[in-house]
Amino acid sequence: LAKTTQPISMDSYEGQEVNITCSHNNIATNDYITWYQQFPSQGPRFIIQGYKTKVTNEVASLFIPADRKSSTLSLPRVSLSDTAVYYCLVGEPLLDAGNKLTFGGGTRVLVKP
């Protein structure tokens, strides 16, 4: 499984865009990149998943460069309720992969008023 590296924490202000970069230098050809959000004492929530280039949904955008050795989660115009821990995961979504869905340390994002 590819190891991921993310900043431990980030501060932002309401209305700003937050960009969290995840490094995954040894990503494998079949690996996908997935981001989760976790609030205190709650289970993580899926945000977005991608393989290459750019993926956008109603919550966030995910930018993946051509070499796929990193990815950036972009949260547009954050609010106080976006204060949470954000996890980057890299894994192979195949039936027999025995997917461990391993979470790293995550990035603690604090949105200030």
Place this chain on the structure above:
Amino acid sequence: DSGVTQTPKHLITATGQRVTLRCSPRSGDLSVYWYQQSLDQGLQFLIHYYNGEERAKGNILERFSAQQFPDLHSELNLSSLELGDSALYFCASSRGTNTEAFFGQGTRLTVV
């Protein structure tokens, strides 16, 4: 609501005891994952079942065991409990074994 149900929500028990945590996955999901999260710690992967079969095992102690039943619900059994086993235990489910998983609200276990 993720559609994943975990019971009980809270559990307080004494050291040395045994408890069973239950997880009902989303309808149609074949994969169930179990995680442990201690205070201010990351999510530690314990075990993954797919359609009743164990598919991957993480740092799960020998005192812990799990199974997935024919109706796809899963149980995590924790025995000979120690104070250090106090944590949030999360269950997640997914349609297959891809990484888009949905987590339950967790069971908070307190060992006293």
